[in-house]
Amino acid sequence: MPEHDPPARRFPALIGWRLLALLYDFFPMLALWMLLSTAFTLGYTYLGDHPAQQNIAPFSALQWLLWLCCWLATGVYATNSWRRGGQTLGMRPWRLEVVAANGGEPTTRVLWQRYAMATLSLLAAGLGLWWAWVDREGLTWHDRASGTRLQRRPKSP
Numbered sequence: 001m002p003e004h005d006p007p008a009r010r011f012p013a014l015i016g017w018r019l020l021a022l023l024y025d026f027f028p029m030l031a032l033w034m035l036l037s038t039a040f041t042l043g044y045t046y047l048g049d050h051p052a053q054q055n056i057a058p059f060s061a062l063q064w065l066l067w068l069c070c071w072l073a074t075g076v077y078a079t080n081s082w083r084r085g086g087q088t089l090g091m092r093p094w095r096l097e098v099v100a101a102n103g104g105e106p107t108t109r110v111l112w113q114r115y116a117m118a119t120l121s122l123l124a125a126g127l128g129l130w131w132a133w134v135d136r137e138g139l140t141w142h143d144r145a146s147g148t149r150l151q152r153r154p155k156s157p
Contacts, residue, residue: 011152012138015129017094018150024090029077033070040066071119079111095153106148114146 044056056063081088086097086105098114100106106114121128121141128141135144143149 011154013094013096013150013152014138015132017096017152018129018132018140021088021090021094021096024093025078025088026090028089029074032073032077036069036073037066040069075112075115078115079108082106082111082114083108095155096150097153098148098150101147101149106146110146110148114142114148117142117145 040056040062044050044062045052045054056066078088081091082098083105086099091097098106098111100110117128118140121131132138132140132143139149
């Protein structure tokens with residue numbers, strides 16, 4: 001009779017690990033936002049026939065479109081990373097991964113729900129993240145809303 005290995009034990013992701021992963025992920029996203037901003041500025045200057053010294057007007061439709069593009073690009077990065085192994089670049093050093101509440105792979109729709117709720121959580125001064133301190137299971141708003149969990153992988157032998 002063959003012996004089966006016991007399932008790997010999973011550990012909850014504490015807020016400190018989550019914040020460190022966010023910090024790590026901020027830098028590649030900043031580079032992506034800079035590339036998008038450069039493309040918008042070049043388009044505004046050369047296609048829009050504006051002087052090179054003129055910036056995109058604050059709170060204009062074009063600036064709102066730029067913000068939307070940055071948000072969508074970040075969402076594509078996050079959801080694709082979660083879909084392909086459960087981790088973004090910032091989550092790898094801390095051995096964090098996103099899984100469905102049942103331990104399986106979450107769907108793309110669920111991952112976009114997680115991303116959207118995480119955005120609202122951060123816009124509310126991080127309240128949805130800090131919620132994990134009072135939640136009985138240590139879950140954030142985006143964990144609960146999407147039916148996903150952020151957990152820590154055990155160390156490899």
